Amino acid sequence: MAVERLVVVDRAAFLRRPEHRTVRVLALAGLVLLWEAVTRTGWVSSLFLPAPSAVLAEGYDMARSGQLFVHLGTSLARLAWGFGIGAAAGIGVGVAVGFFSLADAVVQPIIAATFPIPKIALLPLLILWLGIGEASKVAVVALGVFFPMAINTYAGVRQADPLLIRAAVSFGAGRWSVIRKVVLPSALPMVFAGLKLGAGIALLLLVAAEQIAADAGIGFLILQSGNLMETTRLMVGIVVLSLLGVCSHWALGGLERAVIRWRHS
Amino acid sequence: MRVIRLLARPLFLLALAAGVLAGPLAQAQPKPAPVKIGVLKLTSSAPVFVGAEKGFFREEGIEPELVYFQAAAPIAIALAAGQLDVGATGLTAALYNIVLGGEKLWIVADKGREWPGYPLVAIVVQKDLWESGLRSIRDLKGRRIGVTQLGSTFHYHIGNILEKDGLSLADVKIVPLQAMAATMEALKGKQVDAILVPQPFPGAAEAQGFGRIVAWAGDLYPWQIATIFYSGKFAGDRARAVAFMRGYVKASRYYFDAALIQKDGRTVPGVHYDEVVDITARYTGARPEIIKLGFPYQDRNGRLLVPDIQRQMAWWAANGFMKKPLPLAGIVDTSFVEEAVRALDR
Numbered sequence A: 001m002a003v004e005r006l007v008v009v010d011r012a013a014f015l016r017r018p019e020h021r022t023v024r025v026l027a028l029a030g031l032v033l034l035w036e037a038v039t040r041t042g043w044v045s046s047l048f049l050p051a052p053s054a055v056l057a058e059g060y061d062m063a064r065s066g067q068l069f070v071h072l073g074t075s076l077a078r079l080a081w082g083f084g085i086g087a088a089a090g091i092g093v094g095v096a097v098g099f100f101s102l103a104d105a106v107v108q109p110i111i112a113a114t115f116p117i118p119k120i121a122l123l124p125l126l127i128l129w130l131g132i133g134e135a136s137k138v139a140v141v142a143l144g145v146f147f148p149m150a151i152n153t154y155a156g157v158r159q160a161d162p163l164l165i166r167a168a169v170s171f172g173a174g175r176w177s178v179i180r181k182v183v184l185p186s187a188l189p190m191v192f193a194g195l196k197l198g199a200g201i202a203l204l205l206l207v208a209a210e211q212i213a214a215d216a217g218i219g220f221l222i223l224q225s226g227n228l229m230e231t232t233r234l235m236v237g238i239v240v241l242s243l244l245g246v247c248s249h250w251a252l253g254g255l256e257r258a259v260i261r262w263r264h265s
Numbered sequence B: 001m002r003v004i005r006l007l008a009r010p011l012f013l014l015a016l017a018a019g020v021l022a023g024p025l026a027q028a029q030p031k032p033a034p035v036k037i038g039v040l041k042l043t044s045s046a047p048v049f050v051g052a053e054k055g056f057f058r059e060e061g062i063e064p065e066l067v068y069f070q071a072a073a074p075i076a077i078a079l080a081a082g083q084l085d086v087g088a089t090g091l092t093a094a095l096y097n098i099v100l101g102g103e104k105l106w107i108v109a110d111k112g113r114e115w116p117g118y119p120l121v122a123i124v125v126q127k128d129l130w131e132s133g134l135r136s137i138r139d140l141k142g143r144r145i146g147v148t149q150l151g152s153t154f155h156y157h158i159g160n161i162l163e164k165d166g167l168s169l170a171d172v173k174i175v176p177l178q179a180m181a182a183t184m185e186a187l188k189g190k191q192v193d194a195i196l197v198p199q200p201f202p203g204a205a206e207a208q209g210f211g212r213i214v215a216w217a218g219d220l221y222p223w224q225i226a227t228i229f230y231s232g233k234f235a236g237d238r239a240r241a242v243a244f245m246r247g248y249v250k251a252s253r254y255y256f257d258a259a260l261i262q263k264d265g266r267t268v269p270g271v272h273y274d275e276v277v278d279i280t281a282r283y284t285g286a287r288p289e290i291i292k293l294g295f296p297y298q299d300r301n302g303r304l305l306v307p308d309i310q311r312q313m314a315w316w317a318a319n320g321f322m323k324k325p326l327p328l329a330g331i332v333d334t335s336f337v338e339e340a341v342r343a344l345d346r
Helices: A021-040 A052-065 A067-099 A101-114 A119-130 A134-158 A162-170 A175-210 A218-228 A231-259 B002-026 B043-054 B073-080 B093-100 B127-131 B153-164 B180-188 B201-208 B232-236 B238-259 B273-284 B306-318 B335-345
Strands: B035-040 B064-069 B086-090 B105-114 B121-126 B144-147 B173-176 B194-198 B211-216 B223-231
Touching (some): A067 A101, A067 A134, A067 A175, A067 A231, A101 A134, A119 A175, A134 A175, B043 B064, B043 B238, B043 B273, B093 B306, B121 B127, B121 B153, B121 B201, B144 B153, B144 B180, B153 B306, B180 B194, B194 B201, B201 B211, B238 B335
Antiparallel strands (some): B086 B223, B105 B223, B121 B194, B121 B211
């Protein structure tokens, strides 16, 4: 008996998005090579655009002398404290506001009023209140992280699927079981989205804070190199910032995959 | 007849066009571009203000265009970026690093020295601290000192002043505030304990009551603080560069004879003193009484203290602000001022 083969054409095939891994890597490498070529040929002065090779060499020197790690360590410590305090406070407030309507009534207007204030604008005020030491820098980072965390956590808690809640209740789950096993886990994706947002904001605010009243840190390194017109060191600072951003994004992505095991199949 | 009538309109339009275009074309040469000079609104820029106001540059065929900044290093940066032709301001680590980084610029004439007896930069402390006893350099130990930028002339100056008294930069906290106005605000708001600022700011701080002058920095450590410097491109246009210098030397002599004459060890008003005070007051926006506190010293002919430039680079390099010093021949060019002086004395 002949088997009839029916040819099925996937007419939505044009919407498929292959990852193009090699192109991604080559594009970045190509940009770096172009940059190197442009400075090598002298078309752009090396003062205005240091060559990648010079930036790497300077970065290596700074790493060897330990300077790079002093600046990096100081910045990371401030980031860790600020991010930690801001995220913890944000998640706490977000959960409270999500569960208790009274907390909602009290906190929501305050957040609505204070969220649009650019935190960089608050920096001089924080310095006035907390001095030019670590406290003001950690405070500005924490404030910057708090708002996206609170708002995202609140949204995550509120959008827990009512069907899942009713299913749990009909299986006999008590109040705390529902909160612990349904509401909080379904809020996690939004919490992680908030964490990724907060990480970017934290880096931005930290660099701004370190340019005003600091004597160590990546932001200070950028300020100092800029003041002295040591553009190669300036680029080292910028590259380190970029790497910090990439690493934090990657780390948070990994943490998300580990914690939210039901989302990525 | 008919032909003429047909051609009348196009001919008329052609004649009109020719008339419109003839006007600008008749102007034989395009006017030479103005020379952009980067300056700060300070008493020390008085020679440049005098030169612009009295027409000394114009006499030499140079049209000056003053571009104002808030700190010295940005002037060097703008010069390197091709936005200025001439810089008339302090020598900063940024300027040396620009040349070290491969951009050409030339230090060509004197525009202000820290000199004993001639007020330029002062160390101003909070009035309350002065009243509670902060009166000397040693008392600055552990204090916050506001400057415009890291690597500024103030940074160099306080570093050397501290070293003379057996202290070092590590004994104080240098706070960069990016602009001179910001240093004044920081002193007023008590965010720093002391600042280094040039005239007319110290006089203004005392007049407004929030600061007291501990010392004039030039009395403690003299050096070649400010110069005229040319961009590589402007220096290459030899005729214009020397013409500018002739105008500058004229202005420098006028300024010297008015404001820097000393009798029995004290500065006395010279020729055209009131005029120079008035010009300086107008350009800086300060009151004449504050300008009259004193004018900074410079060589009458604008000649540089060349060995001091070498000393500066050595200090910057030793303290980690520069990778290594430059050879003087790569950054200093005294030929412009010498040629101008020869031309004027002929």
